[in-house]
Amino acid sequence: MRHILLSKNGGDRATAYVMSNKVVPLSEEYLCTWIDSQRQNQWATVNASRGTVQQRGVLGTQCVDNHCGAALVLAQDSVHAITGGHHSPFQHYRMHKSQPGRWEHVAIVDVEGTYPSVSADSQGRIHLAFRTPGTKWSLDYCRFQDDHWTPSQPLVVADKPGYIYWTNGLTVDTEDMLHIVLGNTRVKENGSLFYGASHIVSGDGGKTW
16 A cells, blocks of 8 residues: 655644545546645545645635545536534635645635535435424535535434434435445433434435425
């Protein structure tokens, strides 16, 4: 196995959180992202055959804390990145595959979000699932289509009050079915906690689950 050093200045959660994809394939390269010790998202392209770093740079602005690493997804001819937050809005950036390194800010996703999980379907719609706080915390969802983000909606509300960690994983299959797998903690009759998992599905592009 070949080891490739991307940075000597990675943050303490440089590539943390399995919910957020950190690598996407381009034509002959892989695009990678991580958050550095100054809470700044970084990116690099790595040649797939030689294993050498081709280009590198910054993505967006300095983040509010170390929860804000980028989640990447390839949608048709562009890479999209969702950065932030920790109970804060997300930032949406886009980079065309033909112009590596030229990130443009697309939108602010106005939510109280943490741990973005993002995927894209064959029509180029981007689907986003994330954690939202409240009396009982929820797993929320929204999507980017027709150049705007839809209002977010809660898909799952925690059975227990207070802190919850969904470890949400979102993907789209070959028939454009959306799948989210999540940790789902339940409160038993005696007050103890049951640590289970749930799988929810949408067959209409995220309109119903």
